[in-house]
Amino acid sequence: MRPSARARNHRTAFRALGGLAALLCALAAPGNARAATLVITVQASDGRPLQGALVTAHALDGPARKPQPIKAVMDQVNRAFAPDLLVIPVGSTVTFPNSDSVSHQIYSFSPAKRFQLPLYRGNPNPPVHFDQAGVVTLGCNIHDEMVGYLVVTDAPYYGRTDTRGAWSNEVVRGRYRITIWHPRMRDEPGDLERELTVGESDHAELTLRLAKPLTPAPLADRPHSWDY
Amino acid sequence: MRRAALLPLAWLALAATARADGWELDLDGRLVSSDANPSYTQGGVSGVRYDQDQSGLRLGRVRLALSEPLGELWSVHLDASAWGDHDRIPAGLTEAYLQFRPYPFAGYRLRVKAGAFYPPVSLENRAAGWESPYSLSYSAIDSWLAIEVRTIGVEASLDWLGRRQGHDFDLGATGGVFGWNEGAGTFIAGDGFTLTDRQTPYGGRVGLPGDPVLKNLEPFREFDGRAGVYGGLELRWLDRVVVRALRYDNRADPTAMDHATDSIAWETSFNSVGLRAESANGWTAIAQGLQGNTAIEPGGFYLTWPFKAEYALVAKQLGRHMLSLRYDRFEVDSNIPAGDGTETGHAWTAAWVYTPNEHWRLTLEWLRVTSSSYYRNDVFGLAVLASETQLQLAVRYAFGSAVR
Numbered sequence: 001m002r003p004s005a006r007a008r009n010h011r012t013a014f015r016a017l018g019g020l021a022a023l024l025c026a027l028a029a030p031g032n033a034r035a036a037t038l039v040i041t042v043q044a045s046d047g048r049p050l051q052g053a054l055v056t057a058h059a060l061d062g063p064a065r066k067p068q069p070i071k072a073v074m075d076q077v078n079r080a081f082a083p084d085l086l087v088i089p090v091g092s093t094v095t096f097p098n099s100d101s102v103s104h105q106i107y108s109f110s111p112a113k114r115f116q117l118p119l120y121r122g123n124p125n126p127p128v129h130f131d132q133a134g135v136v137t138l139g140c141n142i143h144d145e146m147v148g149y150l151v152v153t154d155a156p157y158y159g160r161t162d163t164r165g166a167w168s169n170e171v172v173r174g175r176y177r178i179t180i181w182h183p184r185m186r187d188e189p190g191d192l193e194r195e196l197t198v199g200e201s202d203h204a205e206l207t208l209r210l211a212k213p214l215t216p217a218p219l220a221d222r223p224h225s226w227d228y
Numbered sequence: 229m230r231r232a233a234l235l236p237l238a239w240l241a242l243a244a245t246a247r248a249d250g251w252e253l254d255l256d257g258r259l260v261s262s263d264a265n266p267s268y269t270q271g272g273v274s275g276v277r278y279d280q281d282q283s284g285l286r287l288g289r290v291r292l293a294l295s296e297p298l299g300e301l302w303s304v305h306l307d308a309s310a311w312g313d314h315d316r317i318p319a320g321l322t323e324a325y326l327q328f329r330p331y332p333f334a335g336y337r338l339r340v341k342a343g344a345f346y347p348p349v350s351l352e353n354r355a356a357g358w359e360s361p362y363s364l365s366y367s368a369i370d371s372w373l374a375i376e377v378r379t380i381g382v383e384a385s386l387d388w389l390g391r392r393q394g395h396d397f398d399l400g401a402t403g404g405v406f407g408w409n410e411g412a413g414t415f416i417a418g419d420g421f422t423l424t425d426r427q428t429p430y431g432g433r434v435g436l437p438g439d440p441v442l443k444n445l446e447p448f449r450e451f452d453g454r455a456g457v458y459g460g461l462e463l464r465w466l467d468r469v470v471v472r473a474l475r476y477d478n479r480a481d482p483t484a485m486d487h488a489t490d491s492i493a494w495e496t497s498f499n500s501v502g503l504r505a506e507s508a509n510g511w512t513a514i515a516q517g518l519q520g521n522t523a524i525e526p527g528g529f530y531l532t533w534p535f536k537a538e539y540a541l542v543a544k545q546l547g548r549h550m551l552s553l554r555y556d557r558f559e560v561d562s563n564i565p566a567g568d569g570t571e572t573g574h575a576w577t578a579a580w581v582y583t584p585n586e587h588w589r590l591t592l593e594w595l596r597v598t599s600s601s602y603y604r605n606d607v608f609g610l611a612v613l614a615s616e617t618q619l620q621l622a623v624r625y626a627f628g629s630a631v632r
Binding site for chain 1: 250329334355466467506510545583586
């Protein structure tokens with residue numbers, strides 16, 4: 001059966017629009033630096049999708065694009081860092097308010113940023129500046145069970161995987177170094193580093209599978225008054 | 229006159245409480261049914277806290293605790309309790325210490341405590357007030373610590389925080405120097421092991437005055453001029469497993485006499501090792517063993533009582549309910565040919581703990597202790613072997629800024 005003349009007309013119109021869009025993209029991004037979709041899927045060692053993994057994509061071609069620093073907030077709520085993992089570009093600042101009625105004394109001895117900060121209720125602190133890439137593990141000197149992470153990155157593209165273990169982003173075509181990190185990951189991040197070329201296709205995909213099982217999740221539902 | 233003097237003190241305590249960063253008041257009432265022989269708190273020898281005559285409504289514990297920061301790195305902790313029995317003081321401090329808590333540095337964390345507190349032995353008494361979240365009565369090991377072992381001195385611990393550096397475990401080492409513990413061992417060599425939750429306060433006495441076995445046991449006294457020491461190691465795997473070992477020696481002079489209480493110094497040492505494991509689906513397992521020796525040397529006779537105790541506990545958390553079962557066994561030996569102070573026994577503890585919210589806790593506990601004790605017959609004329617059962621229903625209400 002032949003398609004109707006009306007349907008043919010529609011198709012022609014779509015084709016013309018698509019061509020216009022491609023032209024506009026080409027004009028906006030000169031050379032071969034047209035956008036394509038990068039999809040990274042992360043699996044745990046048992047093959048199940050890993051939610052919450054941090055994916056970073058560093059451009060290996062052309063001038064290094066740096067992400068814009070941001071002003072972020074990491075609160076203390078019910079004796080926990082909120083959020084418990086924050087990804088920020090290099091040069092960003094983070095303020096640490098305290099919404100709990102109890103005091104906290106947060107610290108990090110991670111090489112990317114060493115600091116300590118007493119957080120008393122109603123006593124705001126100046127923001128902390130993070131100028132070196134790396135993972136900053138946060139703790140509280142009063143409440144040992146508290147743990148939080150700040151990942152300071154210089155990658156132009158980054159994000160965390162969804163429930164399907166996937167993260168996707170529009171990226172400029174070129175070669176990328178993809179790295180994976182998760183707070184409970186036992187693999188060395190270097191072992192999971194991959195190079196990927198986003199070429200002529202509109203789409204580039206990569207699936208990474210952890211070699212080692214994750215560290216068990218922290219125990220929940222234990223009263224705060226235990227292990228006083 | 230003395231009561232009038234206490235009033236301003238009570239007022240001061242209340243004023244301090246109102247200002248304190250963290251304070252808590254707990255009221256713990258019990259309905260008890262027991263068939264036990266006269267309790268150690270009533271001048272007898274029993275395997276449990278409450279005897280037959282104490283069945284009915286009892287005061288389990290009234291506790292007032294305060295924590296107050298002193299600047300950024302120091303804090304003070306006070307824990308006072310009344311137990312509703314015939315101690316020489318109506319209420320007293322079970323723990324009182326200053327803590328120095330600098331920020332962790334380069335992966336290591338230092339903690340220093342000075343004052344009066346428990347040495348790091350117990351794996352079950354992890355809740356506020358040195359209570360067990362699994363049952364009312366503590367294991368035989370922890371009951372002994374509650375009765376007559378405390379650190380009055382200084383303790384320093386250094387932890388390597390591996391878990392914050394991408395490893396699965398932390399390691400810790402602890403050392404303590406203490407005095408005021410010449411009485412530790414008296415209870416072991418007299419009454420043997422007991423399963424209780426009564427913590428002797430500082431300045432307090434164990435049992436009645438002129439107790440036929442314990443005499444006047446005021447465990448926290450210093451009169452031999454020798455400091456005791458302990459050293460321990462701890463390994464923590466994630467937040468799932470804790471392994472703890474401790475070597476304790478009060479280094480007492482077994483010939484030293486205290487003329488104020490007419491008591492002798494007990495030279496007591498022990499090794500303790502224990503493991504606690506927890507699973508994500510609410511199971512907890514604890515196993516602990518303690519082995520030691522206590523000795524005195526009156527008039528050139530060296531009398532010694534080697535002792536050991538072990539327990540295994542399994543608990544399951546089901547939402548706001550906790551079910552637990554514990555098996556204890558214990559033994560006190562002696563070099564006295566007649567067998568003075570010897571005891572062997574075992575105990576089963578089953579408990580249901582219901583915590584509807586952070587203020588209320590309801591506990592039902594069944595405890596049976598079967599033991600054979602020399603003094604039960606020699607001093608009290610009872611059968612050497614006894615099986616004692618204590619059933620308790622406890623209702624505890626807690627309030628204050630530290631309750632959560």
